[in-house]
Amino acid sequence: MAGEFESVEKSLEKHLPPKELAEVRRILYGKELKALDFSSEVKNLADKKNFELKGYAFTAEKESLRPARVVRVGLIQNQIILPTTAPVPQQIESLHQRISEIIEVAAQCGVNVLCTQEAWTMPFAFCTREKHPWCEFAEPAETGATTKLMQELAKKHNMVIVSSILERDDEHGEILANTTVVISNTGKYLGKSRKNHIPRVGDFNESTYYMEGNTGHRVFQTQFGKIGINICYGRHHPQNWMMYGVNGAEIVFNPSATVGALSEPMWPIEARNAAIANSYFTCAINRVGTEIFPNEFTSADGKPAHKDFGHFYGSSYVAAPDGSRTPGLSRTRDGLMVAEMDLNLCRQVKDRWGFRMTQRLDMYAESLAKAVQPDYQPDVVTEK
Amino acid sequence: MAGEFESVEKSLEKHLPPKELAEVRRILYGKELKALDFSSEVKNLADKKNFELKGYAFTAEKESLRPARVVRVGLIQNQIILPTTAPVPQQIESLHQRISEIIEVAAQCGVNVLCTQEAWTMPFAFCTREKHPWCEFAEPAETGATTKLMQELAKKHNMVIVSSILERDDEHGEILANTTVVISNTGKYLGKSRKNHIPRVGDFNESTYYMEGNTGHRVFQTQFGKIGINICYGRHHPQNWMMYGVNGAEIVFNPSATVGALSEPMWPIEARNAAIANSYFTCAINRVGTEIFPNEFTSADGKPAHKDFGHFYGSSYVAAPDGSRTPGLSRTRDGLMVAEMDLNLCRQVKDRWGFRMTQRLDMYAESLAKAVQPDYQPDVVTEK
Numbered sequence A, B: 001m002a003g004e005f006e007s008v009e010k011s012l013e014k015h016l017p018p019k020e021l022a023e024v025r026r027i028l029y030g031k032e033l034k035a036l037d038f039s040s041e042v043k044n045l046a047d048k049k050n051f052e053l054k055g056y057a058f059t060a061e062k063e064s065l066r067p068a069r070v071v072r073v074g075l076i077q078n079q080i081i082l083p084t085t086a087p088v089p090q091q092i093e094s095l096h097q098r099i100s101e102i103i104e105v106a107a108q109c110g111v112n113v114l115c116t117q118e119a120w121t122m123p124f125a126f127c128t129r130e131k132h133p134w135c136e137f138a139e140p141a142e143t144g145a146t147t148k149l150m151q152e153l154a155k156k157h158n159m160v161i162v163s164s165i166l167e168r169d170d171e172h173g174e175i176l177a178n179t180t181v182v183i184s185n186t187g188k189y190l191g192k193s194r195k196n197h198i199p200r201v202g203d204f205n206e207s208t209y210y211m212e213g214n215t216g217h218r219v220f221q222t223q224f225g226k227i228g229i230n231i232c233y234g235r236h237h238p239q240n241w242m243m244y245g246v247n248g249a250e251i252v253f254n255p256s257a258t259v260g261a262l263s264e265p266m267w268p269i270e271a272r273n274a275a276i277a278n279s280y281f282t283c284a285i286n287r288v289g290t291e292i293f294p295n296e297f298t299s300a301d302g303k304p305a306h307k308d309f310g311h312f313y314g315s316s317y318v319a320a321p322d323g324s325r326t327p328g329l330s331r332t333r334d335g336l337m338v339a340e341m342d343l344n345l346c347r348q349v350k351d352r353w354g355f356r357m358t359q360r361l362d363m364y365a366e367s368l369a370k371a372v373q374p375d376y377q378p379d380v381v382t383e384k
Helices: A008-015 A018-029 A040-048 A088-108 A145-157 A232-236 A238-246 A260-278 A344-353 A361-371 B008-015 B018-029 B040-048 B088-108 B145-157 B232-236 B238-246 B260-278 B344-353 B361-371
Strands: A052-058 A070-077 A113-115 A160-169 A175-183 A189-194 A219-222 A225-229 A251-256 A281-286 A288-297 A306-313 A317-319 A335-342 B052-058 B070-077 B113-115 B160-169 B175-183 B189-194 B219-222 B225-229 B251-256 B281-286 B288-297 B306-313 B317-319 B335-342
Touching (some): A018 B008, A018 B260, A040 A052, A040 A088, A088 A145, A088 A335, A145 A160, A232 A238, A232 A260, A238 A260, B008 B018, B040 B088, B088 B335, B145 B175, B160 B225, B160 B251, B232 B238, B238 B251, B238 B260, B260 B317, B317 B335
Antiparallel strands (some): A160 A175, B160 B175
């Protein structure tokens, strides 16, 4: 994207003297992570396919009674391929192809669990408030073409795939939902998880299309760890993150679509805070690029109508329970982030920091039960 | 502190070209804040008294029906003055003097609500696990010498003072508590708020001295807004922050004491995440310097016994509901951070982002009520 700033990390690397860079990185990113070493074949492939490839390893202490549980997670951030005016089937097909080829490279990088960005089979058209043709991108979670394709790839590559789509629920009133489908590495459909909190802000007119999710905070036991999915706007809600932790998640994915002016300073904060507070890994994934729509729309900001949504700034990253994090992928290019993690770190951090032990959930269960009563009186001390 | 890195902000300012600095700052700190302009008299006084003085303004939109509610908050971070081997009354007296003189300058900066660091009248001696003489620093919250002094200063300067002490609760078994006392700008004792979550990690052996607080999440209605206090380790707990928001807080103070190796990468994350999630201002305050104790102690890290706690890294800052934040105070020097804020911003951000409206607390009240039952079965999907 011409004129867009590429990344904080590149700017720091370019200008700070080594000693200061090390201190700034320590404070901003935590414990230094080893970069993963990929074969030149894989690196060339990523170059040829024009996406950024980055990889980092989170380590844990060796234990006496549990073997290490090292898994590799892959996050894909990408632009749409065809203009939003292209026929719907072609738009979907072009994204199916693009993501399949990036998944191919992810497989060669040893990725065990792969996650896409939110609603990856379509432009993020909810800014328009128009139903046509965007609702046509919706598919049944269990049997849609995208799920079928992901099942093939999951089986082929022995990889869990976490695929975020716009869902059409044929069996329940043909409603739409913002849904993530989890496919086992055996190729089996494992289940789905819906977006729990729906935005009503600026260009994020999603409440026009679907309601708050009704799938709760289920966690999926895969061969590569217990995973949960907190979709996009749900990252602003610490209680949402909390419940995935309560259900035992070791990795929580946050497939997102968000633009610069609105949310960028919050982006490095929220998923990382959740990793710290809940002693699990978090993976924040944002799309990239600028999407232009055929008809004008307004953004509820007093400005004139226009046809684009602003710049999706990518910057996908992984954060660990010990507060460390990877650098972000680029703000401007498609990318694959590979993170190797020993899941034993979760329990080790629970033992060390004690955040789960000291959580006092019983107190909050009681406080919240009172607070949600319509006649709740806040506890306010005033001068007598 | 010789050899300690001074601050991320100074390093970036020194080395980044102006255009890149602006982008890095935008992504790391959010909307740019105007620096407050203090008189040269005040600046000279801060220099003479050898503490850093910084000030920034958070603004809000003008409204038609509510006047702006502009208040100035002051945060003090400081080192101890005398060696930890000095007689207890002298140690207390030296800190009383030091903080009184910084409060004097705060008053000249127009501060309306002032907050100290955690347990400001003493070294952070809980690393030692020794009871003598450290328990002698404890005072009754309502009637202790520190509260009396703060009442005088509050009245003199027409300033709310939020004073964090080690409490001796004479009327309830003479137990200790980690407590913050709130003094009204009229000089009246308004009430107290205790630390809700107590650490059991490394040198933070506080559970040896006092228990989890029993004062809940009360909020204090002052002439300058509704304030709450989340003491130190409570910042790792999003539910703790949440309940102050539920009770209507507009500013939540986080008086802390924490050291580098342990928590520094989490420091910029947690209080700021709370400001975003709860649509209020947060003020994170950490002490400064290295404290050396007379007797050896160990830190539960396999290393030999030693007499110091490591470096308290200061870096106190203020975060706003819109995700913006001030730079931090220095990592190495005493300091006073003055933040001007229009409290109307809280409700404006609630309207804009909708995080409070979309919070679904009823769902979490129900989920938590189930989750705290001893026989709770996590919601885990497995392959059939």
